[in-house]
Amino acid sequence: xxxxxxxxxxxxxxxxxxxxxxxxxxxxxxxxxxxxxxxxxxxxxxxxxxxxxxxxxxxxxxxxxxxxxxxxxxxxxxxxxxxxxxxxxxxxxxxxxxxxxxxxxxxxxxxxxxxxxxxxxxxxxxxxxxxxxxxxxxxxxxxxxxxxxxxxxxxxxxxxxxxxxxxxxxxxxxxxxxxxxxxxxxxxxxxxxxxxxxxxxxx
Amino acid sequence: xxxxxxxxxxxxxxxxxxxxxxxxxxxxxxxxxxxxxxxxxxxxxxxxxxxxxxxxxxxxxxxxxxxxxxxxxxxxxxxxxxxxxxxxxxxxxxxxxxxxxxxxxxxxxxxxxxxxxxxxxxxxxxxxxxxxxxxxxxxxxxxxxxxxxxxxxxxxxxxxxxxxxxxxxxxxxxxxxxxxxxxxxxxxxxxxxxxxxxxxxxxxxxxxxxxxxxxxxxxxxxxxxxxxxxxxxxxxxxxxxxxxxxxxxxxxxxxxxxxxxxxxxxxxxxxxxxxxxxxxxxxxxxxxxxxxxxxxxxxxxxxxxxxxxxxxxxxxxxxxxxxxxxxxxx
Numbered sequence: 001x002x003x004x005x006x007x008x009x010x011x012x013x014x015x016x017x018x019x020x021x022x023x024x025x026x027x028x029x030x031x032x033x034x035x036x037x038x039x040x041x042x043x044x045x046x047x048x049x050x051x052x053x054x055x056x057x058x059x060x061x062x063x064x065x066x067x068x069x070x071x072x073x074x075x076x077x078x079x080x081x082x083x084x085x086x087x088x089x090x091x092x093x094x095x096x097x098x099x100x101x102x103x104x105x106x107x108x109x110x111x112x113x114x115x116x117x118x119x120x121x122x123x124x125x126x127x128x129x130x131x132x133x134x135x136x137x138x139x140x141x142x143x144x145x146x147x148x149x150x151x152x153x154x155x156x157x158x159x160x161x162x163x164x165x166x167x168x169x170x171x172x173x174x175x176x177x178x179x180x181x182x183x184x185x186x187x188x189x190x191x192x193x194x195x196x197x198x199x200x201x202x203x
Numbered sequence: 204x205x206x207x208x209x210x211x212x213x214x215x216x217x218x219x220x221x222x223x224x225x226x227x228x229x230x231x232x233x234x235x236x237x238x239x240x241x242x243x244x245x246x247x248x249x250x251x252x253x254x255x256x257x258x259x260x261x262x263x264x265x266x267x268x269x270x271x272x273x274x275x276x277x278x279x280x281x282x283x284x285x286x287x288x289x290x291x292x293x294x295x296x297x298x299x300x301x302x303x304x305x306x307x308x309x310x311x312x313x314x315x316x317x318x319x320x321x322x323x324x325x326x327x328x329x330x331x332x333x334x335x336x337x338x339x340x341x342x343x344x345x346x347x348x349x350x351x352x353x354x355x356x357x358x359x360x361x362x363x364x365x366x367x368x369x370x371x372x373x374x375x376x377x378x379x380x381x382x383x384x385x386x387x388x389x390x391x392x393x394x395x396x397x398x399x400x401x402x403x404x405x406x407x408x409x410x411x412x413x414x415x416x417x418x419x420x421x422x423x424x425x426x427x428x429x430x431x432x433x434x435x436x437x438x439x440x441x442x443x444x445x446x447x448x449x450x451x452x453x454x455x456x457x458x459x460x461x462x463x464x465x466x467x468x469x470x471x472x473x474x475x476x477x478x479x480x481x482x483x484x485x486x487x488x489x490x491x492x493x494x495x496x497x498x499x500x501x502x503x504x505x506x507x508x509x510x511x512x513x514x515x516x517x518x519x520x521x522x523x524x525x526x527x528x529x530x531x532x533x
Contacts, residue, residue: 075242091309096309
C-alpha cells in the first residue's frame, strides 16, 4: 500500500486554482473509462476538467476541485443540500453530470460573498440564526439566492393566487418556493425570517 | 453507476442517429430522473447522448392560435411563460405543483413526459418488477400499493405515471412531435404516446428506437375555466395521490362542456369519455355536480392500500366542478 499523500488531489487542485488561471485537476483515472473534457467557470475561475463522464457536478466540485461548501445529503435531488447556481439558476448539483456543463458559469456557496463581505442573504442568515447544525445552509443560501431572482423575474408559484400578476413574497410563498431544501434541525422559522428580511432589504 | 460513453449531439437528427448507432443508448436532457435511476443501477445505458445544446428550447405562438413548446424548454420557463399563464393556466398550475424549484429549473418538457414511475418496487432492485425485469413478477399487486393505479393497470403492473405536467397536457389535447434516426418526423397525440402495461409493462410508450421528441404543440385553449387540483401527502414537493386537471365551460343552465384528466390513478394521464359526456348539461348546483363526479372512473378497482384513491378522485373532481361553477368558494 502506498502511503496516503498528505494533501489530497482535491486539495491540491483547490490550491492551484487560487492563482486564478486555467488549471487541470489531477484526475484519478479509472482504467478503461473514456474521460471527457469540459470547461467550467466556477466562482469566477476557469477550470478545465478531463473526467469520467459519470462524475456528477457535485462530486466534481467537492472531490475534484476541493470546493466542499456544496454538501451531499441524499445524492438523489430530494434534500437540496447540493444546490448551486448554474447560469444564475438554482439546480441540484447531484442530479447532473459535470460534463453536461461545458462552458457554463457556476456559483457555489463559496462564491456568494465578496471577499470578507457576506452577501445580504448570508448576513441575514447569521442575524436570524437561520441554522442549527449548518449542513443544509450552503444549499439553503444558494437556493434562496436563485429563488429571490425568480421572484424578481415575476415567476409565480403554486400558492400564487393570480397567475397573471406578479407574486408578492409572503411567508407562504417563501415556504413553497424553498420546499426543495430540507433542514433536519427544522430551523425553518428562522430560515423564512432570514429570507424575508434579506428580500425586504433588497427591495 | 455503470460506465458509459458520452457524446454531445449537434442536431436533433444527429442525436436520433447516434442513439441507434450505439447499443443501449439514452438521451440525457435535464437528467433529474435518468441520473437518479442510473445511480441505483435501474437504468444502465452504455451510451449517453447529451441533447442539452440542440436548441429546442423556445416557446412560440403557432399559426392556429396554439403554442409550440420545444422539448428542451425547462419546466420552470414553461410555467412562467406569460402566454401559458394567461391562456393555459391549467398547465402552469400543474407544472408549479410538481417537484421543487431546483428540479423545475432542470427538468425538460420532453423528459417530463417520459419520466419513469415512482413505484417503490421499481426502485428497489432487490424486489421483483415486471417493468424492470420482465417476467420477474409484480411485488406491488399483493404488496404495499398505496400509491399505485386503480385503473388501467394489469396483473403484471399497477405502477402510475407520476407527471403533473402530462395530466394538464392530456386535458389540453397536446400533440407530441418527434424526429427519427432517418430524419423523418411524425406527430402523435399525447394519448397515443403512452402504452398501458398489459403483459408488457416494460414498454411504456410508442416511441421507436432513436426517436427523439423535438416539441409539443397545444391547440388553441378551449373555452371554459381551467383548474388543476393536486392531492398529496404533504403540502409541497410530493407526487400526487390524485390530481385532477379540468376545463369546464358553464352556461346559464349548467355545464356546457367539460374535459377532465386524472393523475396519480393510472399508468398514464387518464381521460374518462363517459364522464365528460355525462357532465354535459349537468345543472350547476353542488349536489348535481357531485353526483356526476361520483360516477367517475367506472371500473376502477383498488388493490387494498390504494382503495381510498377511487373515492378521493371522485371527491376531488366534485370540488373542482363546484369551484368551476363559481357557486361556492371551493
